[in-house]
Amino acid sequence: MDADLAGRGLTRLDQASVCAAGRSLAPIAFSETGGDLMVVAEGDASRIERNARAFVNGSSGWGMMALAPISAGQLHHCTVLDTVSRALALGRDSLAYGNTPAGFEEFAEASGGRILGGGRVVEVRRRPGPSQQGRPGFARGTVAVAEPDTGRTLRLEMENEYLLAVRDGEVTATTPDVLAVLDRRDGVPVACDQVRPGRDVVVLQLPAAPFWGHPHRRPTVAPRAYGFDCEARTLP
Known part of the structure; x- marks a missing residue:
């Protein structure tokens, strides 16, 4: 999909576009390199952000995250569209102009x-x-x-x-x-x-x-x- 949940660098999970659009981050799953897995079935975005940061800080320092699927029909409501094409255009322009x-x-x-x-x-x-x-x-x-x-x-x-x-x-x-x-x-x-x-x-x-x-x-x-x-x- 030519879309993501930010459209720019963001500091916290509770700033993701799905939160700004009024949707929940949960259910959400986190894993780290040692094999530990954390699944959050429900909760407000700020609490999920705190739990996710504690999970990563207490393990290897980085990990993977998977959010609940978003249907194609809902993408324009809760994601930032055209982010992949925009990033590619920025790269082309940067190389072209020197x-x-x-x-x-x-x-x-x-x-x-x-x-x-x-x-x-x-x-x-x-x-x-x-x-x-x-x-x-x-x-x-x-x-x-x-x-x-x-x-x-x-x-x-x-x-x-x-x-x-x-x-x-x-x-x-x-x-x-x-x-x-x-x-x-x-x-x-x-x-x-x-x-x-x-x-x-x-x-x-x-x-x-x-x-x-x-x-x-x-x-x-x-x-x-x-x-x-x-x-x-x-x-x-």
């Missing part, structure tokens, strides 16, 4: 996004976050990028994914749009757990999947869902 300054601009334009800024990563601070995000498994922190053209600093807030971009105290871009950090030398994405001081990067804002624009679904992945007290700043 990693020159003009290439990054063309790639952002072709993807319906924009370049937020870029420069040298001067600081990476990792820390536990508030409430439920302050537990093991949530890579929260801040990345500071010094912009040589303006002399300003672009700050990125992250929690397993890049969530907010702030410049001079003003929030300029947020989830549910996708904030992507690319290595300026080769255009390869730099994940939150890979970003380090000294890397020369370009920061892009790409539009969220239309699924997350619905007013009833948007709060699931809006800044306040991660503990940030601000409104979403997304592309038109």
Whole structure:
């Protein structure tokens, strides 16, 4: 199926599109490399998320998950459509435009996004976050990028994914749009757990999947869902 349950990187199971659409995650099954199996027959999404994380943290650190089947007729209600084709298109555009300054601009334009800024990563601070995000498994922190053209600093807030971009105290871009950090030398994405001081990067804002624009679904992945007290700043 050309669809998935996210359309972007998500931090928690209870943020999956099926939850945003009002469906239950249960029944759901988890297994890990040692052969242990956990099946959850019922329960709210936040409890399933906590149990799943405890299961994985207490075993090998990773595992597999299987959700209840979704009928083809229900896909457009509870999944993010066209995600596979969109990912392939992003890959083709990235290869086509290359990693020159003009290439990054063309790639952002072709993807319906924009370049937020870029420069040298001067600081990476990792820390536990508030409430439920302050537990093991949530890579929260801040990345500071010094912009040589303006002399300003672009700050990125992250929690397993890049969530907010702030410049001079003003929030300029947020989830549910996708904030992507690319290595300026080769255009390869730099994940939150890979970003380090000294890397020369370009920061892009790409539009969220239309699924997350619905007013009833948007709060699931809006800044306040991660503990940030601000409104979403997304592309038109």
